[in-house]
Amino acid sequence: MAAISGITSHLSFTVLRKLLSLPSMLTTHFVRSTSSQPDLQAIRDELEKFQGGSVDLEMDDQSGIAIMMLNNPKRLNSLTGKMMVDMANHITALEKWSLGKGLVLVGASGNFCSGGDLTFVRKALHYGEEMAAFQHDTLTRLLNLPLVSVALLQGHTLGGGAELSTACDFRVMSSSARLGFVQIKMGLTTGWGATTRLVHLFGRQKALGLLTSAKVFSAEEAEKEGLVDHVLSYALQPEEELSVCKNWLASNYCGYDADLTQAVKSSVVHCDLSGDLIESLRNERRVFGQFWGGSAQRVALEAKIKHK
Numbered sequence: 318m319a320a321i322s323g324i325t326s327h328l329s330f331t332v333l334r335k336l337l338s339l340p341s342m343l344t345t346h347f348v349r350s351t352s353s354q355p356d357l358q359a360i361r362d363e364l365e366k367f368q369g370g371s372v373d374l375e376m377d378d379q380s381g382i383a384i385m386m387l388n389n390p391k392r393l394n395s396l397t398g399k400m401m402v403d404m405a406n407h408i409t410a411l412e413k414w415s416l417g418k419g420l421v422l423v424g425a426s427g428n429f430c431s432g433g434d435l436t437f438v439r440k441a442l443h444y445g446e447e448m449a450a451f452q453h454d455t456l457t458r459l460l461n462l463p464l465v466s467v468a469l470l471q472g473h474t475l476g477g478g479a480e481l482s483t484a485c486d487f488r489v490m491s492s493s494a495r496l497g498f499v500q501i502k503m504g505l506t507t508g509w510g511a512t513t514r515l516v517h518l519f520g521r522q523k524a525l526g527l528l529t530s531a532k533v534f535s536a537e538e539a540e541k542e543g544l545v546d547h548v549l550s551y552a553l554q555p556e557e558e559l560s561v562c563k564n565w566l567a568s569n570y571c572g573y574d575a576d577l578t579q580a581v582k583s584s585v586v587h588c589d590l591s592g593d594l595i596e597s598l599r600n601e602r603r604v605f606g607q608f609w610g611g612s613a614q615r616v617a618l619e620a621k622i623k624h625k
């Protein structure tokens with residue numbers, strides 16, 4: 318009972334009542350599964366069985382910017398199990414991309430993502446914590462990629478789709494798009510890690526408000542709330558908006574050498590994850606030493622650059 322009492326201090330009575338009214342084996346499951354390490358390979362194999370849609374990746378060595386596209390347009394790019402596995406595989410490839418500087422995460426046909434594919438969700442009701450473990454691993458790796466990432470929010474960005482958007486460094490929103498963390502309306506809390514990322518991004522109070530209100534924001538409201546970094550104020554075709562977003566990323570955050578851009582992002586991630594200033598400064602010093610006296614610095618010195 319100690320494990321249960323340890324958990325009860327964090328559960329609201331409503332949730333607790335529901336939990337304890339469940340058959341004891343489920344309660345045991347809840348306690349058991351919080352202590353065991355998930356077998357991501359086994360979960361991957363299981364998720365792959367839930368077919369439908371794809372996630373496609375285009376890596377442009379020339380620009381150093383990749384486009385990762387959620388491709389399930391008939392279902393507003395909601396994610397099936399197979400799409401979750403596709404995304405994980407692409408992130409592994411991006412982790413190794415030596416010429417990479419940036420990534421645009423976008424949905425096909427002018428819509429970002431309408432969350433978990435409800436057909437998949439209905440078939441996977443027995444598999445929630447395992448799916449969550451897989452998505453937590455994938456989206457943490459996405460956020461920590463040595464690239465500058467931006468999510469292009471067009472059409473609907475709801476539930477899990479809104480969660481995906483928090484796993485990118487920046488968010489650009491189409492003027493007619495809508496964004497909402499609607500999980501609570503679906504009888505759920507966040508399954509893909511957004512609670513943790515929202516508290517980290519915006520602080521406890523704003524995170525709590527977003528998640529308990531299930532408010533769906535217009536682009537104007539989202540920008541006012543600081544949920545997105547840029548709104549595309551002119552109504553363009555979806556493909557034109559993707560091109561504008563890619564140029565926004567390239568001109569603002571991917572204008573320099575890939576190795577420098579990757580080193581800066583990796584140092585930011587290291588500091589964020591270490592939570593230890595001394596350790597972070599030690600890492601920063603190590604990275605600085607890699608570039609001091611290097612070819613990029615020598616070229617810049619020769620050019621006598623004036624930063625006007």
Ligand SMILES: CCCC(=O)SCCNC(=O)CCNC(=O)[C@H](O)C(C)(C)COP(=O)(O)OP(=O)(O)OC[C@H]1O[C@@H](n2cnc3c(N)ncnc32)[C@H](O)[C@@H]1OP(=O)(O)O
Pocket residue numbers: 391392393395431432433434435436473475476477478499500503505507508509
């Ligand atoms: C762990 C993750 C948990 C979560 O993500 S919880 C949130 C899950 N997502 C949802 O509940 C969104 C449900 N969908 C909606 O609210 C509406 O479709 C939405 C996005 C407001 C768009 O409304 P409308 O513009 O009227 O378009 P519509 O409803 O006719 O949708 C067009 C076609 O897309 C389909 N669709 C939309 N969201 C989906 C989803 N999540 N899973 C599977 N199919 C989905 C929808 O069924 C419709 O297809 P069809 O024309 O009926 O064949």
